[in-house]
Amino acid sequence: MVRVKKPSKTVSIEDVARLAGVSITTVSRVINKMPSVKERNRIRVLDAVKKLKFEPSVLAQRLATGRSNVVALVIPRYEGIFYSFYALELIKGIGTLCEIMKFDLLLHLTDGGSPFNLKGIGGIIFADIISNRNQLEDAVAAGIPTVVLNNYVEDAEVTCIAVDNTGGGESAVDYLAGLGHQKIAHITGDIITQAAAQRLEGYKRALAKYKIPFKEEYVFKTDYSRGQARAAAERMITMPDRPTAVFVASDPMALEVMAVAREHGISIPGDLSIVGFDDNPSGLYGPVALTTVRQPFIKMAQDSVKELVQLMSQKKSKAAAAKKIILSTQLVIRESCQSLK
Amino acid sequence: MVRVKKPSKTVSIEDVARLAGVSITTVSRVINKMPSVKERNRIRVLDAVKKLKFEPSVLAQRLATGRSNVVALVIPRYEGIFYSFYALELIKGIGTLCEIMKFDLLLHLTDGGSPFNLKGIGGIIFADIISNRNQLEDAVAAGIPTVVLNNYVEDAEVTCIAVDNTGGGESAVDYLAGLGHQKIAHITGDIITQAAAQRLEGYKRALAKYKIPFKEEYVFKTDYSRGQARAAAERMITMPDRPTAVFVASDPMALEVMAVAREHGISIPGDLSIVGFDDNPSGLYGPVALTTVRQPFIKMAQDSVKELVQLMSQKKSKAAAAKKIILSTQLVIRESCQSLK
C-alpha cells in the first residue's frame, strides 16, 4: 500500500528537521531567513543543515510558492545577430549579473518558430525581436515581467531598452558631411532589424540636414554578414560615380569594406572615408583604426537586469509603468576618415 | 522571486481530466505518450488539452520524476575565455542543439567561487575548467552526467572532449621551421589554461624535432588579452636577436602582433612570419590574411551535446565508460608566413 521510500540520496528538509529535533516548518523558516525562530533552534537547524549538506530543492520551492528566480534570455537565432559582438556582450553582461544576483539564466536561441514553455519563468529579456514577436506577446499575455533590448516596442506594458540608432547613424553621417563629403554611401544591416532600419533613417536625416540629395544607388542593403558586405563594397567601389565616404552599419562589415578597398588599391582614408557602428575592439587592429559609433552594451545589459528585477519584485506587476529607455551612442573618431576641405 | 501564475489561472492536469471525463492518471499517460490508453480516451484527452491550452508543468514533472532536462553550460568567467570567439561559438552551437532537443539551457558564468546548486540539473557541460575544478568534482560526486570541453581531465568518470592543442601547436611551428625559420618565438595564452600549456608543449616538440634549441627568451607569456599580446610583441620586436617567426596562441593576439609590427615598420610576412590559433574569421580582414590553426568548434559543440544526451539517457550511469575524445586541428595556410629558403 504505502510506497516505501526509496533510499534516495537527496537529503530533504525532513531529514534536517529530524536531526535538529524540530518540525519541518521551522526548518523552512530558518532557510528562508524568517525572523520568528528562537535562536537556539536556528542554531540547531543550521547545524543540521551543515552536517547533512542540505540544499533546498529549488524545484520544490518553486512548485510550492509559484515564484521563480529564473530569468530567460531570448536571442533570435537569426544569423546576423551573431556577426557583431552584440550577442556575446549581452550574454556576458547579463550572465555575470544573474550570477551575482543568484538568478538562474535560461538561454533561448530561437528562430521564433516554437513558442517555448513559459511556466516557471520569472522574467524574460528579449535581445532584439526579429521573427519572434509572437513569443513576446505570449510572455506579456502570461503576465511575465518582460524587458526588450535593442528594440523599441510600442506596447505600453513592456519595458524596453533601446539604443538611439537613428541618432547614432545621424551623428556618423553628420561627421562625414561636416568633413566636406558630399558623396556619402550607406551599407545597411539587415533591414528586418529595427536597428538597421533606424541607422538608415539617421543617414537620411543627416543628408537632409546638409541638403545632400538622397540617392538610392548609394544605399546597399545587406544582412550584416561579411559576405554581403563584401559584395556591397565591390559594387560600391566599382560604380561610376564612386562615393568618397561610406557609413557602414556594423564594425565587422566596415572592416570588410576596408579590406575590399585595399584589394582595389583604394586608400583609406585617402580615397574613401569609413565610419562603422558598434565599437567592436577588432576595429582597432587593421592598419587604420576605424572611426565608429559606440554602443553602450554594458549599460544595456546592466539596465536590463536592473529593470527586470524591479518588475519582478513588484507585488502587482499590473499597473506598473513600463519604462522606455533610449541609450545614446557616441561617435569615436579614429583614423578612417579624411577631411575634404 | 516573483509570482509566476495568478492564483487561479493555471490549468492543471486535473482540469483536463475533468473535461475529458477520465482520471488524471489517464491524462498523464496520454501526455507521456504511453501506449496503454484506449484510442477513444486518448482523443478526448487530447481534445481537452487543446481546448484548455494545457501545458504540463515541467517543474511538477521534474519534482515527481526526479529527472530533469536541464543542461547547464558552465563557462569560467575568466577574462581570457572571452577574448577569442571560443565562448560564443560554443554557446551558439550548444544553444542551438539544446533548443532542437528541447533541453533547457542554463548558463553559468562562474569564477569558480561559489558552488552552485546542482539540484534539478540533468547534465552539465563545462567549457574548460579554470578555477572551478571544485565544481566539476561536485557534479561528478552528485552523479550528474558531465562533459568537459577543451580540457583533458584524468578522472575516469567524466567524458571529455578536447582539442589536440599539442598537435596543433606542433603543426604550426613545424610549418614555420619547414619554411626555414630558426628563430621562432611563441606568445602563449594564459598558462593556467590547459590549452595554452599544451600549445607551448607543441611548440617545444616541433623545435626539438628540428633540433632548434629552445630559448626561454623567445617565449612570451600572456593572459590571452590583446593588451598583453601587445606588450609581448613590443618586447619581442625590439629585442636584440629578433625572431623571424612567431607562433601566437590565439588569433586576436596574432592580429595584435601584426598591428604592432606594422607600427614598427616591420613587414609581414617579409620581416616576420606569424601563425595564429583559432581560425577566427577576423583573421581574414587585415591586409595580410592570417595563417592559423583551425579548431573544430562546431564539432565540439555537437559532440558535447551528443555525448551528454547519451549519458543522461543511460539508466544507471554507473558503469558507463566515460569517453575521452580528442579532436584534431588543421593548419590553414594563408598569407602571413614567408619561406626563408
Added chain:
DNA sequence: CTGAAAGCGCTAACAA
C-alpha cells in the same frame, strides 16, 4: 486498459 492514492520537497495558512 483505468483509476485511487501515495508521494516528490517545500511553503503557507491556521492553530496551539
Added chain:
DNA sequence: TTGTTAGCGCTTTCAG
C-alpha cells in the same frame, strides 16, 4: 514561537 496540515502539479505503484 512552533507545529499541523493542506496543498503546488505531476508520476507511479498497485489494484481493479
